[in-house]
C-alpha cells in the first residue's frame with residue numbers, strides 16, 4: 128500500500144497547533160453575514176396553497192419560484208430553526224452545474240440521459256447567475272471555473288483522459304503550478320464554465336428576503352412534527368400550530384424525512400471546514416491563484432478550497448463522519464482530529480503559508496444518498512413532493528430540485544418530470560445496526576483505494592455494481 132502526498136509531507140505539529148490556536152467554533156459565513164432577528168414562530172391554524180417544510184436553499188427556492196409561477200397563491204415556509212442555519216449557511220459555496228455529482232457518477236447511473244442532465248445543469252447554473260444579476264443580490268458571486276487537481280500520478284492520468292479541450296482543459300504540472308503554486312500538484316483539469324463561487328450565507332439571506340418581498344410567509348423556530356393527509360388536503364403540524372394546504376414540499380435535507388418510508392434513503396454525514404484569516408498581499412503573491420478558481424483534489428477522500436471575497440482560504444472536506452443511528456448533534460460539530468488533519472493537509476498544499484492562522488472551524492451535515500445525487504419522491508396522491516440526497520453538492524442543484532417539486536405538485540408533464548433521475552428512486556441504506564458498520568467498511572475501502580493508486584477493491588466494485596455507494 129502506498130501513502131498519499133499528505134502523509135508523505137505532513138506539516139510540523141507546531142505549525143498545525145499554532146494555526147488552530149485561535150479558531151472560533153462557528154461557520155465563518157454566518158458570522159460574516161449575520162441574520163436579523165428570527166421571524167415569528169407559527170402559533171395558529173392556517174391554510175395555504177403550498178406549504179414548504181425547511182428553510183434552506185431547497186425550501187426557499189421552492190417558495191420563490193412558486194411565487195414567480197403564480198403570485199396569487201399563498202405560500203408558507205416552516206423552518207425548524209432559522210432559515211439558512213444548516214448546510215445552506217455553512218457550505219463551501221461552490222455553485223456547481225452538475226446535477227449528478229460529476230460526470231463519471233452521472234454517466235454510470237444515468238447513461239441514457241447524461242447529456243440531457245448535463246445541459247440542464249448548466250442551464251440551471253446560468254439561471255442562478257441571471258437571477259443574482261437581475262435581483263441585484265449581494266452574494267459575492269464569481270463565475271471563475273474550477274481546477275480539479277491531481278496530487279498523485281495516477282490521478283494525473285485520469286484527468287488527461289477526462290479532458291475534452293473545451294469544458295475540461297488539461298493542464299500539465301508546470302502549467303497548473305504557474306497558476307496556483309502548490310508542490311502537491313501533478314496536473315489539473317480546468318473547467319471554465321461549470322463552477323461559480325458564492326458567499327453561502329449571503330445567498331440564503333438574499334433568497335429569504337426575496338421570498339418575503341414576493342409575499343411568502345415564513346415562520347421560524349417552527350419544527351414540523353406531523354404530516355397527515357385526508358382526501359382534500361395535507362396538514363403539517365408544529366407544537367403550536369398547523370398549516371392545511373393542498374400541496375406540500377418537503378425540503379428537510381439531511382434531517383429525518385417526514386415520510387417514514389424514505390427515512391433510509393439518506394444518511395447524515397459530517398463534513399469539516401476551516402477558514403483562514405485574510406491573506407496579506409505577499410501571501411497571495413506566493414500562491415498566485417489570480418483567477419480565483421474553486422479547487423478540489425481528486426482522491427475519494429478529497430479536499431475542496433477557495434478564496435473568499437476578502438482573500439481568506441476556505442479549506443474543507445476529507446473526513447466524512449457518520450454517527451451511529453444517523454444522529455445529528457451540535458456536539459459533533461467539533462472534531463479536533465478532523466481539524467488537525469485538515470490543517471496539516473492545508474500546509475502540505477501551501478507550505479509557503481506557514482504561520483497563517485485559521486479564524487473559524489465548523490462542520491455541517493450532508494444528506495448522502497446511495498447514488499450521490501438528489502432523488503424526488505411524491506406521496507399522498509401527488510400532494511406531497513420530497514427532494515433530498517444532494518450528497519454535498521446542492522448549492523445549485525437545490526434550485527433544479529425546487530423546479531422539479533413544483534412541476535410535480537402542479538401535475539405538469541415537463542422535461543424535468545420525465546427524467547429517469549426524477550422518476551427512479553435510489554436504493555435505501557440498510558437500517559441500523561447495519562448502517563454504521565457498512566458505512567465504516569465503505570470508508571475503509573475508499574481510503575484503501577486512495578492508498579492504492581485509486582484502484583477499487585472487490586467490495587467497492589460490488590457496491591458500484593449494485594448502485595449502492597457512499598461518498599462525501
Ligand SMILES: Cc1cc2nc3c(=O)[nH]c(=O)nc-3n(C[C@H](O)[C@H](O)[C@H](O)COP(=O)(O)OP(=O)(O)OC[C@H]3O[C@@H](n4cnc5c(N)ncnc54)[C@H](O)[C@@H]3O)c2cc1C
Nearest residue numbers: 181183184185207215218219220221351380491520521522
Ligand atoms: C460543510 C458543507 C460544505 C458543503 N459545500 C458545498 C459546496 O461547496 N457546494 C455545493 O454544491 N454543496 C455543498 N454542500 C451541500 C449544500 O450545502 C446542500 O446540498 C444544500 O445547502 C442543501 O440545501 P437544503 O435546503 O436542502 O438543506 P439545508 O440547508 O440543510 O436546509 C434544510 C432545512 O430544513 C429544516 N428542517 C429539517 N427538518 C425540519 C422539520 N421537521 N420542520 C421544519 N424544518 C425542518 C432544517 O432546520 C434546515 O434549515 C455542503 C454542505 C456542507 C454541510
